[in-house]
Every structure is written in structure tokens, then in C-alpha cells.
Amino acid sequence: LTVLFPAIPAVNFIFSLSVFFCVCVFSCKTMILLYLSSDIITVCVCVSRLRSAYPHSNYSTNAGFVWSPSVGHDELHQALGVSMKVTIISEHFREPLTFTCDGSSTVDLLIYQTLCYAQDDLDHVNVDDYLLKSVVEKLTAAILDLVELYCSTFNANFHTTLQSRSCMAPIQEAGLVTNLLSFNVYAAHRIPITWATSYEGFFLSCSLTHGGVELCAPQHTSKQAISKYLFHLVVWDQRVCFPVPINQLPRETQLTVTLHASLLPPPGGGEEKGKQWRSIEALGWAIYITLPSSVPQVDFPTSSFEVVFSTPPPADFCPQYEFSRLDTTSQTQLQNVLKLTADDKRLLWEKRAYYQTESVALPLVLASAPCWQWACLPEIYALLRQWACLVHLDALGLLHASFPDQELRRTAVQWMDSISDTELLDYLPQLVQALKYECYLDSSLVRFLLRRAIGDIRIAHYLFWLLKDNLQDSQFSARYQHLLAALLCCVGRALRDEFDRQCWLVSILTKVAQKVRDASPSSRQVSRGESLEEMKQYFSINSCCRLPLNPALLVTGINIQSCSFFNSNAVPLKLSFQNLDPLGENINVIFKSGDDLRQDMLTLQMIRIMNKIWIQEGLDMRMVIFKCFSTGRGRGMVEMIPHADTLRKIQVEHGVTGSFKDRTLADWLQKHNPTDEQYDKAVENFIYSCAGCCVATYILGICDRHNDNIMLKTSGHMFHIDFGKFLGHAQMFGNIKRDRAPFVFTSDMAYVINGGDKPSSRFHDFVDLCCEAYNLIRKHTHLFLNLLGLMLSCGIPELSDLDDLKYVCDALRPNESEADATMYFTRLIESSLCSVATKLNFFFHNLAQMKFASSEDRLTLSFAPRVYTARSDGLIKNLFICRHIRTASTSKGYAFVVRVEREGQLEVQLVQRTFEEFQELHSKLGLVFPSSKLPSFPSRLVIGRSRGEATADRRKDELNGYVWHLIHAAPEVAQVSPDKAHPGELWWSSGKELGEIKLSISYKNDKLFIMVMHIRGLVSLSDGTDPDPYVKLYLLPDPMKMSKKKTKAARRTCNPTYNEMLVYDRIPRGDLDQRLIHLRVLSDGAFWENTLLGQTFIHLNRLVPGQHWVDWHQLGGAGSDSAH
Template sequence: MDSISDPELLDFLPQLVQALKYECYLDSHLVRFLLRRAIGDVRIAHYLFWLLKDTLQDSQFSVRYQYLLAALLCCSGRGLREEFDRQCWLVNILAKVAQRVRDASPSSRQAILREGLDEVKQFFSVNSNCRLPLNPGLLVKGINIQSCSYFNSNAVPLKLSFQNLDLLGDNINVIFKSGDDLRQDMLTLQIIRIMNKIWIQEGLDMRMVIFRCFSTGRGRGMVEMIPSAETLRKIQVEHGVTGSFKDRPLADWLQKHNPTEDEYEKAVENFIYSCAGCCVATYILGICDRHNDNIMLKTSGHMFHIDFGKFLGHAQMFGNIKRDRAPFVFTSDMAYVINGGDKPSSRFHDFVDLCCEAYNLIRKHAHLFLNLLGLMLSSGIPELSDVDDLKYVYDALRPHESEADATMHFTRLIESSLGSVATKLNFFIHNLAQMKFASSEERPVLSFAPRVYTVKNDGVIRSLFVCRHIKTYSPSKGYSYVVKVEREQQGSTLVQRTFEEFHELHSKLQLIFPSSKLPSFPSRFVIGRSRGEALADRRKEELNGYVWHLIHASQDVAQCDLIYTFFHPLPRDERAGSVGTVVNALHNKQADVTWAPVPGTVAGEVKLSILYKSDKLFIMVMHIRGLDGTDPDPYVKLYLLPDPQKTSKRKTKAARRTCNPTYNEMLVYDKIPRGDLQQRTIHLRVLNEGAFWENTLLGETIIHLKDLVPGHRWLNFELCRDGTVGVNTAVNMDAEAISASRVGLNRA
């Protein structure tokens, strides 16, 4: 192990500390190795100190670890020992404060927190600075009491804001937990961090958010806070308590924080990669108790999970029913972001391929993860205590299967997770449960506004006038209303809002003010066929009356933050300007990512992977894109020609209502001698499955196996008179591989 680098050693340090239990003698090669490396790197010394201190609670091995901790302190200099003393002092103060806040009644918790943080302030008056146990690179000089609070969960963790010793650095925000065993979270994040390093080493950056969590003793520890992130629950409930059942909340939230097309495109890309990484990692580790308060999304599009109190398949139960019914959390609102709309696009193919590639890369290192978890069996983590817990990970990794079989398996898991209603229902129930924790001090916010604006920021609004309506096309065809906003001692600005956004404003004003203080809102319901431009004209006049009465209401209503946020110009207003055109990014994104066939020749593309091994021909049908049709139910049918007995028919299952289906299904032909392979031809057809009528042909192509020569290159075939179509074939270098192909389909 002498050749291992310091960063690599840090990745495996918790397991090496546990391995000390199995040394026959106290003075062993492993002990000397760890002490020698700790002397050479202060980071190793720091984490080794806290890991050893945490294991002192182990009754069977506490004496051994006391000797090892004493040896480490003897090897350390006086300055480092004093630093450890300061950290222990700070942790003890925080643990007492957290316990008092947790034991207090909800109404008195904030006052008790402020009182307890005065002790922390006194600590920093005695000690000019202190490093946080979470990371020795975090050096703090004080605490910002006004920015500290607590979370309304069972453990009532503290949100702490420390003053950075670096004058140019931001405050350092951490969560301090008391009453929760963070060793399981710590292990889970360690495994995810190692997974991420494997992906990066293989050239696959999954854009994972890696944060630190560290146990500072049984039942207490620190967690790093990620800035610019929000829980899925808070994002979804911006669309009401039933927001968990809607498809648009995540996309709208990302659009709100990434108003330009380039920013939104980058955020969606980050979302696709990080979501794929989360799906793979949480499935392999069997992360349970997944609700929308422990899944978070950054404004940059990165998704990540927090709170790993249940793992290795130890799901919470309602009677005999598991709370976590899906293999992992992948819901329709996540698919909406990936597809750029509610219909499958080629981007979904990329997402599936990313998941399967990431999954197969981790499977290659199955022994590493099983060994890392196996070394922790004696650590005292309740849900990792016997071999059955390791078997869960073994079964999830499926090391005995081929990559093709694993790809098919994970594709079915994606389909199962996406089709699970139980996940959304679980989110909804959690929304209802969290309503009792909602603070009366929390003010409602608008779902489409990235931040809150006030009269102090923007200036007093003198008048509002709805001057016209303009047509919009996404998320559905409709009208947007242009409002002229005039402020005192400022020029006028134009903002555009939909009728639904006006209704959201009114609904949230009703949460703050009694109805007697608010003007009546125009009816949302339309009777008969009074739609289109006539309805838009009528609503324009009604909204004009509404905003006039709103701005002339009592001062507490007219100058409330909701109204000033609503009429603050957004980037979309600046793009529209005075021309009255709306550039809707989500609408454009779906058009960009949905592949369309070229009229007249090719009616789509199919991606295949073809392998010949042991007299068997394996054809994996992966994806199809750009089928010509209106929401068909396509399936693929294969014939291996010549076929005089007509026994070579193979087919996939039918995908439902999509022009861009994903299959990842393996079709196998047995007893194909290698000598016959060059004379064989694949006839591939894509048909629309009809329930009460004959199946219709959507596209077909002929693939000559003799033309698929091993090697990395592209072969281009022009359209022939006999109707065969252009074929682009990418060929693998594997000895037995024939091709991984993307083939054009002839229009039916």
C-alpha cells in the first residue's frame, strides 16, 4: 500500500481504521503505515483523529483504539494537538445547543438557539479561529448568529453559518445534527464519491454533486450545505400541494433560474447527467426512504440526494407494504426536463445510454465495493451488520451477467421507475405531512419569479395598464397579456404575464390578506365556445380592472412584496420588448431535441448492437428516433434471410405512443455457423401495433452482414434504385463484435 497516493488513502481510510480490529498485534504494519502517512499529511492526521475518536464508543475494541489515538497524538506536534482540542471543544458546545433546541417546544426553539449560539460566540472570543471537523481546509473565525436557524424535521438539525477567516471567502454554512447516527450517511457518500471517481477515470463525467458528511461521535456530526439548491418538495409545491403529480414544476423552476437559451441548455445537460448518476448510485446502494425533501436540485441543473438513513434495501414499511416501491426515483417531471416536453425525444435515448454505461462501469468494480462494505460489517452500522446486507449489493450489481444483459435489466428498471405511481403518491403524502411544519413566518412566493422584489428595491408603482394580448405556443396555445408598469420618477416598462400567472398571484395574495381587502378576480371558467381572441379581449379588460383596483387597494396590499415581484421585469420581458413576440425556451428546446425525418426518403433511424459469439448471433435493438407518424405504438420485427422455412422471425415488445422509442432488447439467433454469416442478411421492419386493425409499416431496411467489417469507421451507402436506404454503421473492435449500428429506415 506504500504506493497509494494521499488522496486515494483518504478514500479508503474508514475501512482501514476498521481493519485495525483484525490485526493480531497492536504494533502492526498497518498501524505503522497509518501513523507514518498521518505524520506526512495533515489531512490524513485530521480524519484519522476523528475516525479513531468515533470508534472509542466500540466497547469491544475501545482500549485498542485509545492506544492508537494516543500514538497519533504523540506523533503530532503541539500546534496540531491544540487544534484538535479546539475542534472537540466546539463540537461539544454545538452538541449541547442542538440537544437543548431539540428538547424545547417548537415555539421557543428559536430563542433557545440564539441563547445557545452566544456560547459559540464566546468560544470564538477565546479562540481566534478553529478548523471544522468536516474539512481541515475550512478555517472559521466566528459565527453569524442572524443567519443561523434549524430545520423542522424529527432530529431538528441546526443550520449554522460560520464566518470565513478568508476575508474574500463566503460564509461557511454547515448542518449540525444531534441524535442521528451519521456513520451510515458518511459511508454512503464515500461510496458515491468513489463511484464518481471511477466514472471520471473512464472519461464519463456524470456531473455529480459530492459533499462531505462527517460523524464526530455517536449520534452527532456535521454535513456540508450545498449553495443555490432547493428540495424537490419546495419546487413542486410552488404549483400547489398536488405539484408532485404535475410534469412542469422542475422544468419551470430551471427556466426561471436560467432565463437565456444557453443557460437553460446547460442546466438541462447537467440535469441529464446528474440524474443518471443518481439513479445508478441509489439503485446499487439500495437507498430507501426517498421522498421529495431529500432530493435536491441546484439552479445549475445538478440533482443530488441527501439523508441516507435507509440503505441496502431496508425500506420503511406501511404494514406489509414497502414505502419505496420503485427501483429508484425517476418521475415524469424529471423525464419532462430531459425530453424538453411531455413526449419522448432523442435526449431520452441519451439518458438511458448514460445510465446503462455508468451502471456497467461500476459493475466492473463489483469486488471493490463489496470489499469496502464488507470491511464495515463490524462497524456497528445497524443496516450493515451481516452478509445478507452485502448480498443486496451483489444482486444489484449482477456481476455474473454480460454487459448486454445488464443494459437490458437497467432499461427495464428505468421503465418501471418512470411508470410508478407510488413515488408520486409518496411525494404527495409527504407534502401533506410537511404542511403542519410550515412556519407562519414563511411568505408565499411566485413559481415563475427567481427571487423576491420589494417597493424599496424597485420604486413605487404609480399605474398599471394591460395594453394588449399576444399569442403564445407553449406549454399550450394561448395568450399572454402585456402590462405597462409606470413607477414614480422612472420610465415605464412592459411585462408580459399569462392569465394563469395572474391567477397564481391572486391565489397567493389570498393566503396573506382577507378577501375583503382584495378585488375580485375574473372567472377562470369558460362556458360554451367563447375562446380564442374574443376571450383574450374580454380577459384583457377584466384584468385591467383587476390591476387598477389592486394598485389602489390599501397600502399593505398595494405595496406587498408579491405584487412588486409579479410586476418586476423578467428576462423574457426584455427579450419580448415592444414587439410583442414571445420566445418560449421550453417550446424551442423540444423542437431542438426531437429528431424529425427528412421528407421523401428516410423515415427514421434505428440504433443496433450486433454480436456474433459461439455460433449465436445477438442483435440488440436499442433505440429508434424520428418515426413518421402521430404517436404510434411501434415495435421492431426481424427476419434473418435467407429463411425458406420462415422460422427466423423475432420481435420486440411494442412501445406506447412515441416516435422515439427505447427498447434495449436482445434478439438471438442460434446455430448460425461462422461460414454462413457472410451470406446472411437482416431484414428489419418497424410496425405500428394496432389494437383492432392490421399493423401498419412505419419503416424498414436491409442490413448485409458481409458489409459490416470490424474496425472504427463509418460506412455510407447512397439510396439505391431497389429502395434500400442509406446506412451509417459504427463497428466495434471487439473480436466477436460485428457492429453497433445506427441505420436509416426506408419510409413505408
């Protein structure tokens, strides 16, 4: 694993200079010099060739999928016919003389035209005597000198037309250059002003890597401070020399330049404290520059030669032997190689001649190559040419970042050329990510993808949306923009118009989803109907449109009456589109805005590939594979599966304790399949699909499984949805994993399989199915490691390092025999079936969905007197008492802050509960369940200051233990434990509107003025009394919290008025765009701890100097990160 996926950033970058240079000189003729990146020019040539190879009139290469009309070529050097307005001021004219002239006019013509207004006789006029002529000639000469200086300094591949070169520079092979790699680090420009007051000791570290492996020790510059000339910059003017000759560097060697600095020590700290504070921090890397950004200036030495790297031919001789001829010890050692050590690499490279018939071993052998310098390449290329041709799936392993060599990647793409268009769609996301590892835009992989996109509309469709989704990647956005432009140029106008319609549709749906989510729960239905009216206007303009989810889905309108939304945190939309096929049903999809669907998309891709492997091996697991596609960061579409219900909905038909009953699923299937034949078929579908789900969810480590994200069709097919946790990243309850079973397999599922509560032969068949499916996937371990490894740089948080890949490798156990793996998975089935935790998890979800209501007042909690539903408030998945705080109530005691996590909600809610309220909960539980054994409540007698901090701290730990035992108590008791955490009882939370504050902000003479004017709509304290509010400000960034300012406290009001001015001095103008106001409203607790009432963050980039910015700002809770 460490060989194929080195522990490095997703990709290193070649430090290069790309210049757009354009000069216009108004002289005897107009001269335009244009220099673009050679990489982009090469791609443009590649696209032009591709288009010419697939003309729209050739039906053998274009079967009506893509319309590709010919493109007219503009003459680059053709005059543009620009007219210019000229104004001349002279002592010979009373008023300025104004006229227009053509852009190609000479200076002589301009002078003559001017003299026409001043003189009648122009026969004896000499234009050389006029200052304008001499000045323009000098300016032209100066600009030409500047261009020549640029060409010679940066070794540009262009020159001026007036430049005379007697001969071109001689060419020298890179393999013959024995000089050490060296360059001059002059300075770092465009330094943010805030760095000058926050950091010191700036220095650059320079490192050389090839495929993620460092070629030598990094080199460092000296430490320097920020200087200010015209702008802030750090000057080193220092030579950096690597102890490596140029001829020993691989062609794809990458130079990474990193800027470091140390934090300034806090003022007033001692010398020892200052030493502890000065930790080195990386501030930036030399990557594809995106503005605004700091720019390091690195000057490479000039050379009298043009150094080129020619691909060496393969070696003439490369031995090849049968693996069976190798001694037994070496065979065993090589077969057990997975995580290569240095000795393993040495052995593998020495015995490479015996491995050439094992195609899948090529990535390991190449990763063991001692070096990739020019002199070693003939031997590597000979090995590559002689190796057994890899199948297209194995060739994916050569597209990782650890293999940057261009010839190697070209060969891998050539081996992949045999893949069919349908199979290519399964691996398209990984190939799009592999584009990040290409050194150049014009690469074999780019040409391969564009060529396939021209020939198949499905590939063009999905490639478009994958490229568009990756435009949000800050490091690679420029590369993906160029590739997206190349794709749009290749596919033709008809498909470009289709993509425009799809983007318009997604934009409208995003706005609708945002409006519905922002509306109050009671008005969301009305907001949905009003917002969807815009869809009617869309379809009145566009007669039909393909859905981004699938290009085969053509829709002509939307059925607003059938549309709705789901009451989860993101409030996804349920949409019903009218099918273009008059005989077809409406197309129902879910549109999500606010959720990242890339992880769901990847998980479903892995399950789809598993299903195809099973089918190819003759094993149909009856899997339900639905489509999920991201159309941009935080939005996407999901296919809806008809005739399916969640397990929770099925189980609660038998009451809240339905998850503990074994007949629930069997009765539901019997109800929907009344005949014996139908029921037997449904049971068979259930057995196969349940086995497939068990294997797939275990291998991928899919967590957070409960009965609301497992669904069952009336036909018996079971499937999972909502893959927010995978690769073993389980939900935690304190230090306990919420998903404690290997996968979800409960007794009610076994009841369906067995046909009763006793084991039957069908259960044996189920175990055999699971083990067979598991072993079939184990044979393709390298495929799944390659696919997931290529996605390490995609930005999914739970797939970011080697540990995530190691989880899948450990789950597949590739070094074990099939017999051992069969025994292992059988134990997993037994463990899952015997796990009580899964049923308890289901049970708590059933509880969270039911209404807590009672006609007896004695059973109602005083702090939760209302009725709540999971639909409106969300499912509780975790409770933890995180701290205690002093209350501002008259009791002058302590309250405990309970951390509440809910299903489908990213925000964490905090509930304030007192010790007495926990006592009330315990006593009410005793009344409801008199015959059940309750956990003991920590109500020991405390003498003295029972409300002191030490007592509160001890009670926090005891209450955490009580809550834990309560959740793990008998089911009829544990069901009530979430009742104390209703969101309706929060007196503040991160998602609740907590009032507004009116501010007047202005900036003048390096001073920031903030007037705190009014606050309205503050919430009362937990005891119902009005707060004593005051405002506290911080000007971020402020790591030492030195910018604190606050107002006076108002007394007993929820709508205070302040009109107090808070002033910050010495704030540079250029610093405003990078500053942020952190405003908090607190209630003065007098002798006790102050209570947070609300907060907000305000960006100052909207502030116009010299003007007053007066506005109301919404206050959020403690977890609010919204900014205005």
C-alpha cells in the same frame, strides 16, 4: 461471499492475560517492579522510531504540516524523591512520634532516627535486635517469593533483581510441539448477584478459530452452580483438552471462551413447564475486558521450554502456468466461481498455478487454502511471493477478518504503500475498521497509517476523528484509545492543540443543540440565540479554528443572526461561520446531535468513489458530492449546498397536486435560467446528474426516497440527501414496501430530459448514460464488496451481515455480460418511470406539508378542529391500526390505536380513534369529493352487543383495509387520509409530557422503600373526563413480573395524592446498581380495560443507602424509554 466474509462475529479474540504489577518494598532500598502489556510496549517503541524518522527540522520529510519536537526520555529507574510521613507508637513515648523521611531511606536509618528521640547514646545500638527490622525483612522476603511465584506461574518476561537464574529456558519451535492443546478451567469470578437468582447450570464452552473458521468441535465444561466464598463465583476446576496438536495450530489461532447458563424456571410451574423454560443463554465472552465484567480463570500448563513461532521461509519451488493453458471446462468453472463450495475450493487450490497472473483472484485462492498450520505456510508464502503484485485497491481484500496471518497482512499493506495520500483518504474509514482484525497493536497496518498521518495533515485530521468516533465501540475502545494516543504522540504539539480546539467546538455545539432540542417549539429561537452566545466567548479565546468537516475550512467566528434550526425530530442546527479568507463567503454547515451520521457518511463515501471511477473512465456525471462527517456517536457535521431546493418545495409551487404535473421541474429551471444557453446547460447538468443518482441509489439500495430528500440546484444538478435507509431496507406499510420503484425517476424528470411530454433523442442519451455508468461500476464489484465488507463490524444496523452485502452483489450482477446488464437496467428505468407509487409518495408529502384549514365548519373534523403544519408536527409516512382497547369514557365502547410514523422521527406515536370518528372522516370525504369514488366503509348493521370484543377485532381488520384503499385511492381523495393522525390530537404519546410523580426512595437492611407521594399534571382521558389514577411498580429485571406492586386508585383527579409506602424485601446491597424501577400510572377502568396515563424508568444507581432520595420524576408515554 461466504469465503471473504465468513458468517462469524466481527472478530474473535485471543484469550490473554495482561497484568499491571507494581510492588514497593521498604527495606534496604526501594524496589519498583513494573510490567505492562508487551503489545503496548511494542507500539511505544514503534511510535518512538516513527518520530525519530520524521524530525521537525527536516523539511524534506516535514513540509510544515506537522510540528514534531523531540521528546525527552525519563529515566525509568530514577528515584522519585518521595517523602513519607512516619508515625511510631511505643511504650517509651507518651504520645505518638511523627516525623518525615525520604522514600529511599533504609530501615536502619528509620530506626536510628527514632532512637534519637529516646536515647542519647547510640554507639552500642544493634538495629537487628528491633522488631521493625526483622518484620520488614520477613515482609520483603515474602513479597519476593510472591513475585517469583507469579513469574514462574504466568511465564512472565520479567524477574526481580535478586532472582538468580543459572540459565535461560531452552527455546523450542512451535512446529515441533506435538502435545495436544490443553488447559485447566478453574472458575469464573466477579459474578453479578442477580445471576444467582435468575440462572442455573453455568458452563463454559471453548472453541478454536482461525479467520472465523472453527478448527475443531467446541469443548464444554460440566454444569455448576454459583458458589459464595468471599465473593460469588462459579468453580469448575476442570481440564479442557482439544484433539489438536499444538504444531497443527496456525499462529493466529484464537481461543474463545463463552459462559452459558439456563434460566431458572418460574416458581409454581410444573415439571414439564420447567423443562420448556430452561433454555440456554449466552451470558458473556472472553474478550478485551472492560469493567465491570465477569472474569474466567484459565490456567495454562507450565513448560520447561520457551515455545516460539518462527515465520518459515517460502518454499523453493512454486509452479506457475498461463491461465490459457488450462482446459476449457476448468476455465469456465473457475470464471463462474463466486460463492465457493467445498468442491470449488478444492478445484481453485488445485489449479492455483494457472491463476497467478489474475491478481484479483488471490483472495479467493488464499481463502481456498486447506489449512494454515505451520507446515503449510512455506507453500502459501511462496505463492504469495510469486503472485502478480496486487494494486492497492485489490489488496484491501486481504485485510478482512478471514485473513489473520501476519505475513499475509504485512504483504497486503506493502502493496498498498503505493497509494497516494489523496486516494488514501477515500478508504480511510475501512482501514480504521480493519485495525480490529489485527492480532497485535504493533502491526504493519498501524505503522502504515501513523507514517502517512505524520506526512499529511489531512490524513492526521480524519484519522483522529475516525479513531475518536470508534472509542464508543465497547469491544475495541481500549485498542482505539492506544492508537489515538500513538497518533497524538506522533503529530506534535501544534496539531494536538488544534484537535483540542476542534473538540472544544464540537462540545459547545452539542450543548447548544441539546438546549434547542429540549426547548419548547415556541422558545427554540430564543434558546438558540442565548446558547450561541457561548460561541463568541470561544472565538474570543481562539482566533481561528479548523472545522472537523474539512481541515481546509478555517473559521474565525460565527454569524448568530444567520444561524437557525430545522424543525425535524433531532432539531439540527444551521450554522454560519465567518470565513478566515476575507474574500470568501461564510461557511454554512449543519450540525446534528441525536442522529447517527455514520450511515450517511458511508453512503456518501460510496457515491464519491463511484464518481471518481466514472471520471477516471472519462465519464463526468456532474454529481454533487457534499461532505458529511461524524464527530462522535449521535453527532456530526453536514456540508450545506447553496442555491438548492427540495423537489417538494418546487412541486408545491404548482399546488398540492404539483407532484402529478410534468412541467414543475422544467418551469423552475427555466425561471432560474432565463436564456436559452443557460437553460440548455442546466438541462444537460440535470441529465447527467439524474443518471448518476439513479445508478448510485439503485446499487446501494437507498430507500425512503421522497421529494423532501431529493434536491435540485438552480444550475440543474440533482442530488439526494438523508440516507437513513439503504441496502434494500425499505420502509414498510403493513406488508407492502413503501419504495416500490427500483429508484426515483418520475415523469416530470423525463419532461426535463425530453424537452416536453413526448420522448426525444435526449432520453435515449439518458438511458445510454445510465447503462454505461452502471457497467463501469460493475467492473469494480469486488472493490465495493471489499469496502462494505470491511464495515460489517462498524455497528451500522443496516450493514451487519452477509445478506446486506448480497444485496449489493445482486444489484451489480457481476456474472452477466454488459449487454445483459444494459437490458436489465433499461427495464429498471422503464419500471421506475411507469411507477405511480413514487408520485403518490411525493403527493402525500405535499399533503403533509400543507395547512389543513377551511372556512366551512361542515368540513372540519370534530376530533381535529385545529390547524396543523408538517413543520411543527412532522411528515406522516405510515399509518396502521395495531390494536383495539376498551375506553374509559361513558360510552363503554372500544377505541382503535393507530400507529403513526413520521419522517425524521425515531419515536412512534400512537393515536386513539373510535369507530364513529372513522365514520365521520368517511362522511366528510364524501362532502369534499362528491364526484370521486371512495372506498366502501365497513358500516354493516350489527345486532346485539355491537361494542363487544369480537366486533372490535373484526372492525380493526376492516378499518385497516379501508385505510389502505383510501391511501391508494384517487389522489384528490388520498390526500386527506393523514388528517386523522395529527400529533396535536394525541391524548398521550411517547414524546409528550404527561405529568410528574413525586417519590421518596430509600434503602435499609436489605429492604427497598418506595413512597408514592403525589402526581401533578396528568392529562385527561380522550373523552375529556378526569381519570381514576393509580400507580403500578415493577422492579427490573423481572422477566416473570413477580415484583408487581400498586397503590390504590384515586377518583376523578389529575393531581392525586397517595403517600403510600411500597416495600421490596431481600434486595442485596450489591444488587441496587443493577436494578431499575418501572413505574406506570394508569386509570382504573372498573369493568373495562385500564388506560395508561404515563410511565417512567428510574435507575437505582443514584440511591445512597441510609438516605432518602426525594424527587419529582417526569412521566412519558407508552414508548418512553427515558430513565432518571
